[in-house]
Amino acid sequence: MVKDVRRELERFVDKCKSMGLKITPQRVAVYEVLLNREDHPTVEEVYNEIKKRYPFVSLATVYRTVETLEDLGFVKRVAYWGGSVRYDANVEDHHHLICTKCGAIKDIQLDINWQAPEHLEGYKVEKYSLHIYGVCPACQKKEN
Amino acid sequence: MVKDVRRELERFVDKCKSMGLKITPQRVAVYEVLLNREDHPTVEEVYNEIKKRYPFVSLATVYRTVETLEDLGFVKRVAYWGGSVRYDANVEDHHHLICTKCGAIKDIQLDINWQAPEHLEGYKVEKYSLHIYGVCPACQKKEN
DNA sequence: ATAGCTGCAAACTATTTGCAATCCC
DNA sequence: GGGATTGCAAATAGTTTGCAGCTAT
Numbered sequence: 001m002v003k004d005v006r007r008e009l010e011r012f013v014d015k016c017k018s019m020g021l022k023i024t025p026q027r028v029a030v031y032e033v034l035l036n037r038e039d040h041p042t043v044e045e046v047y048n049e050i051k052k053r054y055p056f057v058s059l060a061t062v063y064r065t066v067e068t069l070e071d072l073g074f075v076k077r078v079a080y081w082g083g084s085v086r087y088d089a090n091v092e093d094h095h096h097l098i099c100t101k102c103g104a105i106k107d108i109q110l111d112i113n114w115q116a117p118e119h120l121e122g123y124k125v126e127k128y129s130l131h132i133y134g135v136c137p138a139c140q141k142k143e144n
Numbered sequence: 145m146v147k148d149v150r151r152e153l154e155r156f157v158d159k160c161k162s163m164g165l166k167i168t169p170q171r172v173a174v175y176e177v178l179l180n181r182e183d184h185p186t187v188e189e190v191y192n193e194i195k196k197r198y199p200f201v202s203l204a205t206v207y208r209t210v211e212t213l214e215d216l217g218f219v220k221r222v223a224y225w226g227g228s229v230r231y232d233a234n235v236e237d238h239h240h241l242i243c244t245k246c247g248a249i250k251d252i253q254l255d256i257n258w259q260a261p262e263h264l265e266g267y268k269v270e271k272y273s274l275h276i277y278g279v280c281p282a283c284q285k286k287e288n
Numbered sequence: 289a290t291a292g293c294t295g296c297a298a299a300c301t302a303t304t305t306g307c308a309a310t311c312c313c
Numbered sequence: 314g315g316g317a318t319t320g321c322a323a324a325t326a327g328t329t330t331g332c333a334g335c336t337a338t
Contacts (some may be wrong), residue, residue: 022312022317043303048206058320065301079223079242079275084302097267098223108265112283114256121252122281123241130274131223134267165338166292187328202295207328230328303338304325306328 005035012074019072024051027056030065033088034075040105042084044074054079078105095129099136108132149179152218152233159216170194170201174209177232178219184227184249222249223275239273243280252276 029050047062067076075089097106116128173194191206213219221231241250260272
């Protein structure tokens with residue numbers, strides 16, 4: 001699955017317009033960074049990347065923007081292992097490989113042959129994902 | 145699966161002794177609270193429950209104790225949706241039902257017919273769990 | 289007796305918020 | 314022009330840490 005960043009950004013701009021939200025450089029920059037990353041950066045990481053190109057953004061704006069993006073359905077907040085919240089511009093269903101040492105999260109495609117029921121123990125089910133915990137290659141090296 | 149709290153506490157006391165750790169009332173109280181709860185309380189929640197019975201404990205001690213318990217393998221830190229870290233004294237493999245509104249986490253037993261490989265994309269796999277996201281009964285009521 | 293624990297308070301990290309200035313439509 | 318958005322700094326929430334005194338072994 002190759003992401004068409006340009007097309008996604010257009011879709012985002014359209015959605016903002018239709019919602020009466022302004023298209024600000026900050027907003028576009030945040031979404032662009034998230035679209036271009038394969039991992040699931042923290043807000044701080046997004047901020048650091050944006051600062052290189054647009055030194056004017058503030059961390060508070062990045063926090064506000066990821067929340068807006070989440071409300072609009074363009075990114076999702078991924079359940080996290082520790083530390084800070086992480087965001088993901090891949091909104092399709094997929095599974096996660098999570099490092100128990102550093103918290104890094106990687107998307108993976110897997111067929112688990114399981115379908116979520118609409119309701120479970122009184123919960124209204126929205127989505128699900130398999131979380132696989134382990135030690136990532138980088139942290140395995142550090143262990144020696 | 146009915147938990148034998150008394151037996152678990154004994155096992156805990158033995159393990160502490162064998163590790164040269166002291167059996168303090170604070171330690172026992174924290175583990176006892178976690179053993180007796182079906183949900184996955186935050187550190188603050190554990191602290192509040194303990195305070196009722198043992199008003200002398202401090203929040204910092206509860207933080208330190210859950211970490212010790214985790215190191216010993218008596219509880220685990222569960223991946224969380226937002227806010228604070230949550231702990232679980234159920235160390236057997238099981239799945240999670242997570243409320244996207246309030247972050248509450250409930251254990252569930254499910255057969256997903258899937259076995260984790262030992263290695264996946266370079267990660268050394270330790271365990272896995274299915275995370276099912278939805279809105280819990282309490283939050284569904286609040287929505288009206 | 290003494291190493292390990294604890295309580296307290298202060299430090300730190302992550303996130304949110306109030307408000308005046310600024311920017312898109 | 315005018316409301317939405319931003320930057321800044323201050324506030325808040327969650328967690329960790331230093332240290333002096335206490336306690337289980």
